[in-house]
Amino acid sequence: MKASRFNAWFGRGWLFVGYLFLFIPIVSLIVYSFNDSPVPNLWRGFSLRWYQELLRDEDLLSGLWLSLKIAFLTACASVVLGTLAAFTLVKYRRFGGRTLFSGMVSAPLVMPEVVIGLSLLLTMVSLQRALGVPERGMTTIWLGHLLVGMAYATVVVQARLRDLNPQLEEAAMDLGARPHQVFWLVTLPMVAQSLVSAWLLTFTLSLDDVVLSAFLSGPGATTMPLVILSRARLGLDPRVNAMATVIVIVVAIGVALGSYLIARAERKRAQELAAARG
Secondary structure, three states: OHHHHHHHHHHHHHHHHHHHHHHHHHHHHHHHOOEOOOOOOOOOOEOOHHHHHHHOOHHHHHHHHHHHHHHHHHHHHHHHHHHHHHHHHHHOOOOOOHHHHHHHHHHHHHOOHHHHHHHHHHHHHHHHHHHOOOOOOHHHHHHHHHHHHHHHHHHHHHHHHHHOOHHHHHHHHHOOOOHHHHHHHHHHHHOHHHHHHHHHHHHHHHHOOOHHHHHHOEOOEOOHHHHHHHHHOOOOOHHHHHHHHHHHHHHHHHHHHHHHHHHHHHHHHHHHHHHHHO
């Protein structure tokens, strides 16, 4: 009994230390965003000075806006293409080139981003020389993020599709539903939570990507991570702390709201199942 209690407390202690290691830097970043001193790690008093400076920082705000646009488009396209790829891999077990297709979908997950970025850069440069398009900028960054995001979305949706009960789809077809109706009315609602998870995951990956954006960006198309990285090379900037604090607060609110909605949907589903069984 004593050994089990020691193991339990030891595990909780390591978990607590791990959380401290992860969250103390974030908390310190938020605290020092309200510092009046231009030296980020030297406290001189509470102030909203750097939030006011942030509103006048055109480079940082334009980089944030560009990153949000790219992340939104990447998440939407990744969910669509990832769902189609996952549906193909799960529902169609045998077709010509299935192994090659599965390998190509999974390759961006295990390939270093430096290699992906360099190969995409060479491809874009060759296309631009041959056809004149695309020019390096928002479109090329979006294509690079989409390549990686689609792979992650495929894995998330594929895991959910494998857990579905095929008898539900078979029952819908026995009742007269056509294949496309089964997909839209039965399969898609059952994987809706995985689609939301894939969207949030790919949005986050695109928003903070540095390597692919550095390879594929062009004049006038600098994302927020690249702006922050360029300033970090010259020294810490308190306006970056303010920007990071705003992002952390927005993400925390979004996560809390999403968790509440998912929990409410699960409770509603449980109540409906209990009523149907009763």
